[in-house]
Amino acid sequence: MEGLSDIYGKYGAIEAKLLPLGDSAITVQLGETICRQTHDRVRQLAEHLERSRFAGMIEHVPAFLSVTVYFDPFEALAGLGDPADLSGSADPMALVAGWLADNLAKLEETAQEKPRLTEIPVCYGGELGPDLPEVAAVHGLSEQEVIEIHASAEYLVYMLGFAPGFAYLGGLPKSIATPRKQTPRLSIPAGTVGIAGDQTGVYPIATPGGWQLIGKTPEPLFLPDATPPTLLRAGDIVRFRPISREEFDRREAERR
Amino acid sequence: MSMIILKPGLLTTVQDLGRYGVQQFGVIVGGAMDAFALRIANLLVGNDEGAAGLEITMVGPEIYFAEKTLISICGGDLSPVLNGREVPLWKTVVAPEGSLLQFGPVRLGCRAYLAVAGGIDAPVRMNSRSTYLRAGLGGWEGRALRKGDRLPAGEPARASQVLAELLADQAQADGVAISRWSVAPELLPSYTAQPEVRTIAGQELALFDEDSADRFFGETYRVKTESDRMGYRLAGDSLRLREKRELVSSAVTFGTVQVPPDGQPIVLMADRQTTGGYPKIAQVASVDWPLLAQTNLGGAVQFRMISLSEAQRLYLIRENGIRTLRGGLERMQTSTNGRV
Incomplete structure (x- = not known):
């Protein structure tokens, strides 16, 4: 059985694996485990791809360990190679991999942008966070203690995915990490803040899900008419700020 | 120019080639399931390949065209019927003023694509006119079409007008005209029930x-x-x-x-x-x-x-074929320009 001929190598100071994702995308894998260093590499490459593109490049998607670059092979061939070459030897993937290898080697020279700090107001508990008592009970804490722990940490946005504007956050204190619900809910309202295992996050649109729901933010995370269309971006630092039910209601009313 | 939905069908949505550039924010691409068919339908009515059309699923809609409209239906064969007459797929078709487009049983595939000259003029949201059903945005009010929807078409390009002029002398008594030109059979994917x-x-x-x-x-x-x-x-x-x-x-x-x-x-x-x-x-x-x-x-x-190299080779041949079709349509338009 034929496998993929992935390219593994060292490009300047960076070690990376270039894996084809089909015939019109390529995944640049920059590490093996989720950590700050790999994340910084991912940010560097993603920021580089915002500034410099190759012919036929469509877009890029940063993830925990990798950046995937989508391209139109026909345009890439025209821009980076010989467009008249339709023989079996035409290899747009190799041309794009070559461009990426050259650009990976240049990455060290580029300065990294300073992360943005975003504060998300959250009304914890009550009907907006129906699982707060359960989370508190699991850890033998009071509801107030869970709120204080959740709101005291700084979280890093590793990537966006799953739903528009959904941020995979790193940094949930272990003391409140809680397994998912046994039975997922059919619909969780947009803005709900939850915990699942060692992750915490905010649902940007109504979705079914099995997270433990501890609160809700009045702040929209998905902003279809804004550029970019999300409150959070990969690389951001996030803090949650507890607000009262009155403030939550007032902010929601202002939005209408 | 506009079209009125008399019956919506099972799942009829406005789609283009998808929402690109915002995947990094978790926004799905969406767009036509069979993008090839939508691209060809657009080319056959003189549109840009990426114009918005209708994706019609299994049970087709009934659509009324108040004005004369240049249309093309590509992709799955859901037995399209225009003013009581069967219309072939992969052709340019003139639907005269007051036309009724209907669909019948599924003969092959499951999704038909309807392009109209000028494209469907739905608002652009995040670089695309595609319907994003789950988030309720894009396309036509973020949802599948309903009875009574009235969809406007954009201003047809010069290319569309020339194609319509080319078809003028082929009109039947009822005003319907069907092009002799079509898509080279070798360009079409080998659609089959069990691919x-x-x-x-x-x-x-x-x-x-x-x-x-x-x-x-x-x-x-x-x-x-x-x-x-x-x-x-x-x-x-x-x-x-x-x-x-x-x-x-x-x-x-x-x-x-x-x-x-x-x-x-x-x-x-x-x-x-x-x-x-x-x-x-x-x-x-x-x-x-x-x-x-x-x-x-x-x-x-x-x-x-x-192999990956075989996949790339097949892709390049397909794309080259689409460009050949586009070139052929453009040449037809310029040679007519000289005469008209």
Whole structure:
């Protein structure tokens, strides 16, 4: 059985694996485990791809360990190679991999942008966070203690995915990490803040899900008419700020 | 120019080629399931390939054209009928003032694409006119079409007007005109009820036990009825990893075949999430995405392994064919320009 001929190598100071994702995308894998260093590499490459593109490049998607670059092979061939070459030897993937290898080697020279700090107001508990008592009970804490722990940490946005504007956050204190619900809910309202295992996050649109729901933010995370269309971006630092039910209601009313 | 929806059909949505540039924010690509068919339909009415058209699923709508409109229907054969007369697919068609377009039984595939000259003038949201059903945005009010919707078309390009003029002398007594020109048969995907889909190795193929890999590329898989625009859930031989592994989420694309713990593969389609964490056993070659998009619920699919270089070669041939068609239509338009 034929496998993929992935390219593994060292490009300047960076070690990376270039894996084809089909015939019109390529995944640049920059590490093996989720950590700050790999994340910084991912940010560097993603920021580089915002500034410099190759012919036929469509877009890029940063993830925990990798950046995937989508391209139109026909345009890439025209821009980076010989467009008249339709023989079996035409290899747009190799041309794009070559461009990426050259650009990976240049990455060290580029300065990294300073992360943005975003504060998300959250009304914890009550009907907006129906699982707060359960989370508190699991850890033998009071509801107030869970709120204080959740709101005291700084979280890093590793990537966006799953739903528009959904941020995979790193940094949930272990003391409140809680397994998912046994039975997922059919619909969780947009803005709900939850915990699942060692992750915490905010649902940007109504979705079914099995997270433990501890609160809700009045702040929209998905902003279809804004550029970019999300409150959070990969690389951001996030803090949650507890607000009262009155403030939550007032902010929601202002939005209408 | 506008069209009025008299009956909506099962699932009729406004789609273009998808929402690009915002996947990094978790926004799905969406767009036409069979993008090839929509591109061709657009070219045949003188539009840009990426203009918005209608994606018509299984049970077609009834559409009234108040004014004379240049249209094309491509993709799945849902027995389109214009003013009581059957219209062939992959042609340019003049629908005269007061025309009624209807659809009948499914003869082949499951999704037909209707392009109108000027494209459907739905608002652009995040770089695209595609309907994003789950978020309720884009397309026509973020939803499938309903009875009574009145969809405006954009201003037809000069190319559309020339094509309409070329068809003027072919009009029948009732005003319907059907082009003699069509699409070279060798350019069309080999649509069939049970396609053999050319597929290359997935990023995690090596994580599967040898038996599973052999079975995936040998057995027939049935498309389960709970499949939709997001993904095709397949039923067949269960696929197993060599050892249990937790993977870290990374980006996916159209035609990515991922295998959740129950061992039953899912092929990701137009409305897929941007990233996924299940191991990817295979990746359908771009050239055969239309075959998959036209496979019905309950239908069967076989995956045949090809090399990456073969997939690229097939893609380039297909794209070159589309450019040849576009060039041919453009030449026809300029040679007429001289005479008209």
